[in-house]
Amino acid sequence: MPHHDLADVLHLLEERGFIHQSTDHEGLRQALARGALSAYIGFDATADSLHVGHLQGLMLMRWLQRAGHRPILLIGGATTRIGDPSFRDQSRPMLDEPTIAANIRGIRSAFARYLRLDDGPGGARVVDNAEWLDGLGYLEFLNRVGRHFSVNRLLSFDAVRTRIEHSLSFQEFGYTLLQAFDFTELARRHGCTLQVGGADQWANIINGVELSRRQGGLPLYGLTMPLLVTADGRKMGKSAQGAVWLNAERLSPFDFWQFWRNADDRDVARFLALFTELPIVEVRRLGALQGAELNEAKIILATEATRLAHGADAAAAAERAARGVFGGAGEDDDEGLAVLAVGKARVALGVTFAELAVEGGLASSRSSARRLAAGGGLRLNGQPVERAEDCLPPDGMEWRLSAGRKQHLRVIVTGD
Numbered sequence: 506m507p508h509h510d511l512a513d514v515l516h517l518l519e520e521r522g523f524i525h526q527s528t529d530h531e532g533l534r535q536a537l538a539r540g541a542l543s544a545y546i547g548f549d550a551t552a553d554s555l556h557v558g559h560l561q562g563l564m565l566m567r568w569l570q571r572a573g574h575r576p577i578l579l580i581g582g583a584t585t586r587i588g589d590p591s592f593r594d595q596s597r598p599m600l601d602e603p604t605i606a607a608n609i610r611g612i613r614s615a616f617a618r619y620l621r622l623d624d625g626p627g628g629a630r631v632v633d634n635a636e637w638l639d640g641l642g643y644l645e646f647l648n649r650v651g652r653h654f655s656v657n658r659l660l661s662f663d664a665v666r667t668r669i670e671h672s673l674s675f676q677e678f679g680y681t682l683l684q685a686f687d688f689t690e691l692a693r694r695h696g697c698t699l700q701v702g703g704a705d706q707w708a709n710i711i712n713g714v715e716l717s718r719r720q721g722g723l724p725l726y727g728l729t730m731p732l733l734v735t736a737d738g739r740k741m742g743k744s745a746q747g748a749v750w751l752n753a754e755r756l757s758p759f760d761f762w763q764f765w766r767n768a769d770d771r772d773v774a775r776f777l778a779l780f781t782e783l784p785i786v787e788v789r790r791l792g793a794l795q796g797a798e799l800n801e802a803k804i805i806l807a808t809e810a811t812r813l814a815h816g817a818d819a820a821a822a823a824e825r826a827a828r829g830v831f832g833g834a835g836e837d838d839d840e841g842l843a844v845l846a847v848g849k850a851r852v853a854l855g856v857t858f859a860e861l862a863v864e865g866g867l868a869s870s871r872s873s874a875r876r877l878a879a880g881g882g883l884r885l886n887g888q889p890v891e892r893a894e895d896c897l898p899p900d901g902m903e904w905r906l907s908a909g910r911k912q913h914l915r916v917i918v919t920g921d
Contacts, residue, residue, distance in 0.1 A: 514572035520785055521778040523565045525704045528714050528727040536698065536726060537574070541627060544569055544699035544728075545577035545691050547634075547684070549585045551600070553611030554752035557764070558742025561730050561779055563619045565701055566629070570620055575627050577697050578616050579687060580609050582635035587680050609633065615751045618814060630695065637690050638683060650686050653719045654712065662708035681709045688713030692723045700725070704732045733779075736771035751814055757843040758815040762823035765807035773802055781809035844915045845906075852899050852918055858883060858906065859893040861916055867908035882909050 515534050518524050527533055536542055546562045548555065555563070566576040585605050600608070613631060616622060620629040659665055659681065665673065688710075691697035700710050710727035717725045733741035742749055749764045750756040768776055774792025777783060783791070783805075791802040804824065811820035845865040847856060859874040861867075862883065868874035871893070877883045878893040884907040885897075897904065897916070904916040 514568060514574070517568060517572075517785075518565060521568075521788075522775060523561065523568075523730055523779065525729045525731040526707060526727075527729070528711065528725075532724070533699065533726040533728065537572075541573050541575060542699060543575040543577055543691075543695055543697040544701055545579050545688075545697050546701045547579040547581055547584075547687065548612060549581040550605050550608035550612060551585060552748075553608045554750040554755045555612055555615045556742040556748040556750050557780075558733070558740065558748075559615075560751070561733060561741075562701060562703070563615070564779060565730065567619050567782075570627055570629060573627050576620055576629040577691060577695060578620070578629060578631045579691065580612060580631065580633045582609060582633040583638035584634055584680065584683055584687075587676055587683070611752055611754075618751075618816075632691070632695070634683075634687050634690075637694075638686075641686075646682075646686070649720075650682050650716065653716055654682060654685075665708070681712050684709040685712035685716040688725060689717050689720060689722055692717060692725060696723075698723055698725050699728060701728050701730070704729045736769040753815060753819075758811055758819040759823045759826055760843055761814060762807045762811045762820065762827060765810045766803050766827065768803055768806065770799055773799060773806060776810075777802070777806050781806060781813075783809060843913075844917055846917050846919045847897070849918050852897055855896040857894050857896055858885070858890050861897065861906055861914075862893065862908065865906065865914040865916070867906065867912050867914055877908055883907070 515524075515537055544566070546566060548559065566578070570576050582605060585600060585608075616629065616631060621627070622629045622631065624630075659678070660669070662681075665678070665681075684706075688697070688700050700713060702710055707727075707729050710729065714725045714727055717723060735741060748755075749761065751761075753761075765776070765780075774788065777788040777791055778785065781788070791805060794802050804827075807827075808820045808824050811823055815823075843865065845861060847861070858878065859868070859871040862874040862877070863869070863871060867883075868877055874883065875893040878890050881889050883890040883893060886905050887907070902918045906914045906916050
């Protein structure tokens with residue numbers, strides 16, 4: 506998108522399916538048209554990687570940046586210690602400071618792959634709300650924020666009512682006011698006038714817009730994205746194996762690629778619009794394909810999504826590996842497969858195929874690995890493993906362990 510398309514970005518976001526609600530749609534359109542503005546989205550540091558459930562927000566910010574606007578990525582170093590109660594039926598587990606710090610480092614690495622992080626025009630900025638919340642006294646907070654909100658109004662929000670039916674601590678009840686304060690602080694410190702969030706953040710965003718108005722601050726805008734649920738009813742970001750992480754340390758590029766390749770047919774057009782940068786005309790063409798042709802559209806989706814997350818080389822390697830594994834060509838192409846590293850000393854002492862299968866996620870237990878081997882489904886470099894309790898040969902440095910036709914693992918021997 507050319508840099509001068511400041512006014513067109515809202516239309517682009519609507520067309521691609523990013524927008525659910527906005528607090529003042531026409532006001533926001535005019536603000537975007539007037540020139541570059543700063544927009545923020547928040548992430549609590551509850552894990553050391555983001556997952557594809559966060560990807561919609563990152564892609565929206567990527568489009569805003571490409572149009573010349575400045576993304577602000579707020580990490581909740583302070584609010585992570587409380588947890589957003591919105592539409593949850595139980596409290597989050599409390600995390601200690603070293604864990605939160607490690608999580609922030611992991612999250613920053615994902616930001617850098619999707620956005621340009623620098624101090625130049627339109628460069629994305631990463632901020633931590635611990636900057637202003639850690640030093641904020643309780644009485645000062647009540648005076649600056651609390652007096653502007655009635656408890657009756659807060660209790661009227663669906664997100665709060667849902668939790669009250671179970672149990673809602675006073676600590677969590679205050680979360681929405683802390684988020685409102687974040688918005689006004691970002692406006693004061695960085696001129697930020699737009700907050701973006703999931704549909705479940707609507708109440709929190711409205712409170713920030715309202716707080717700024719009552720304090721006589723800048724006019725602020727809010728924009729929410731639709732909550733994504735896959736066609737088969739799963740929350741976006743989850744798979745049968747668990748969360749679909751963006752960091753390669755958590756999930757290999759090959760497995761990330763496979764997640765997109767295995768998308769439900771009904772989701773392909775929507776995912777192409779949201780999670781790739783293909784022109785919308787091409788998105789519609791690919792999304793309208795049927796049968797075997799739709800599988801090629803899924804491969805394009807997988808490769809484009811993986812390119813953004815892990816780079817062009819990793820995306821190409823994952824596609825080659827998948828075509829080799831599933832297409833019958835290039836059977837020796839292991840590049841891009843999930844990797845299990847095993848120390849040379851451990852191999853010398855004896856490590857069984859059953860142990861490797863369990864550790865590498867090919868089998869849920871040793872007994873299931875034994876059953877797999879007994880049925881001829883466990884293979885080492887393409888050859889059947891007759892006994893799962895046999896040991897990996899000590900005279901090699903790299904192996905391919907397979908379970909059936911679709912699950913493959915690179916076993917790499919490390920150490921002197």
